[in-house]
Amino acid sequence: xxxxxxxxxxxxxxxxxxxxxxxxxxxxxxxxxxxxxxxxxxxxxxxxxxxxxxxxxxxxxxxxxxxxxxxxxxxxxxxxxxxxxxxxxxxxxxxxxxxxxxxxxxxxxxxxxx
Amino acid sequence: xxxxxxxxxxxxxxxxxxxxxxxxxxxxxxxxxxxxxxxxxxxxxxxxxxxxxxxxxxxxxxxxxxxxxxxxxxxxxxxxxxxxxxxxxxxxxxxxxxxxxxxxxxxxxxxxxxx
Numbered sequence: 001x002x003x004x005x006x007x008x009x010x011x012x013x014x015x016x017x018x019x020x021x022x023x024x025x026x027x028x029x030x031x032x033x034x035x036x037x038x039x040x041x042x043x044x045x046x047x048x049x050x051x052x053x054x055x056x057x058x059x060x061x062x063x064x065x066x067x068x069x070x071x072x073x074x075x076x077x078x079x080x081x082x083x084x085x086x087x088x089x090x091x092x093x094x095x096x097x098x099x100x101x102x103x104x105x106x107x108x109x110x111x112x113x114x
Numbered sequence: 115x116x117x118x119x120x121x122x123x124x125x126x127x128x129x130x131x132x133x134x135x136x137x138x139x140x141x142x143x144x145x146x147x148x149x150x151x152x153x154x155x156x157x158x159x160x161x162x163x164x165x166x167x168x169x170x171x172x173x174x175x176x177x178x179x180x181x182x183x184x185x186x187x188x189x190x191x192x193x194x195x196x197x198x199x200x201x202x203x204x205x206x207x208x209x210x211x212x213x214x215x216x217x218x219x220x221x222x223x224x225x226x227x228x229x
Contacts, residue, residue, distance in 0.1 A: 004157075035219075040123065042204060042221035043158075058216075090158065102148070103217065105158040 003027065004106035006091050011111045013078070013085070021076045021109045023091035030096055032074035033103065036060060037088040046089075049074055078111060086113045116141040118207050120220035127195050127227050135190040135223050137179075137205035146208040147188040148217065149179055153201045161203070164188065175199070195227045 004025045013019045025032065031050050035043040045058030049068040063082025068074055074093075078085045089109045094101040121136040139145060149161040162173025169181040179190045188205060205220040 040221060042120075043219040045216065045218075048216060092158075101215070102160045102163065103150075105150075107157055 004091055004093055004104055006089075006106035006109050008109060009107065011109055013111060013113050015113060016080045018077055018079050019111065021078070021089055021091075021111070023074045023076065023106060025072055025074075025091075025093045025104075025106075027093055027095075027104060028071070029093035029104070030071070031094045031101075032068070033092040033094075034058075034064070034066065034074070034076045035090040035092065037090055037108070043090065046076065085111055087111060116145075116207055116209050116218050118205055118218050118220035120203075120205050120223050122223045123221065125223060125225045127225070129197055129227055129229055130194050131227075133190070133192040133195045133199070133225070135203055135205075135225070137188045137190065137220060138186050139188070139205075139207040139218075140186065141207065141209050143209060146215065147179070147181060148206040148208070149173065149177070149188075149190050150204045150206060150219075151201050152204070152222075158204070161190070195225075197227050197229055199225060200227050201225060 007022045033048040034046040037043050044060050046064050047066040049055035052071050055066050055068050065077045091106040092103040094103045117140045119138045147164040150158050151161045152158045162171050164171045164181045172178045177192050181188050203223045206217040208215040208217045
């Protein structure tokens with residue numbers, strides 16, 4: 001059963017702590033993406049990666065970091081430098097970062113800062 | 115940078131009513147256009163997409179969208195909505211940027227269909 005898994009579904013963090021969100025895909029996709037979804041603001045791109053060991057900043061990368069050591073994995077770390085981290089985080093992948101390629105999304109992780 | 119505007123943030127309809135959700139983008143070159151849907155409690159998934167060819171695109175569940183290049187628009191339509199169409203709908207645009215095609219999403223439209 002192919003798809004994208006994100007864990008955990010809910011994550012609580014104390015202020016000042018870093019936290020890492022997991023994203024794994026078994027679709028053999030080259031490209032992976034992280035989005036942040038806030039009510040009324042749609043999806044905003046945090047980071048994306050088109051190939052292993054390479055990634056680029058999206059529109060709102062400040063306070064976040066990523067790694068792409070394996071094709072199937074693209075974890076996102078929310079650092080203490082992110083001033084407003086409470087949000088719903090979506091991971092996605094696509095076969096190639098090409099024109100017509102569809103993105104496939106995971107179920108999301110909701111992060112709450114206490 | 116390109117931007118995507120979805121004019122209707124919240125839409126409430128009765129079953130069997132017709133639906134049209136607006137999507138406009140700001141980019142003068144070649145674009146690829148998508149509509150994604152997020153049903154309550156489910157993953158965001160593709161509804162339909164335009165890549166090239168016929169500007170009238172048909173998607174799943176009776177949805178269609180028309181690409182009008184002169185109006186920079188890609189409006190989503192359905193002639194008769196059902197309660198199960200209650201969801202959030204996102205328009206997305208892909209343009210070329212240094213050889214990559216990274217999508218930009220609109221803010222989304224929340225659709226509620228009541229019986």
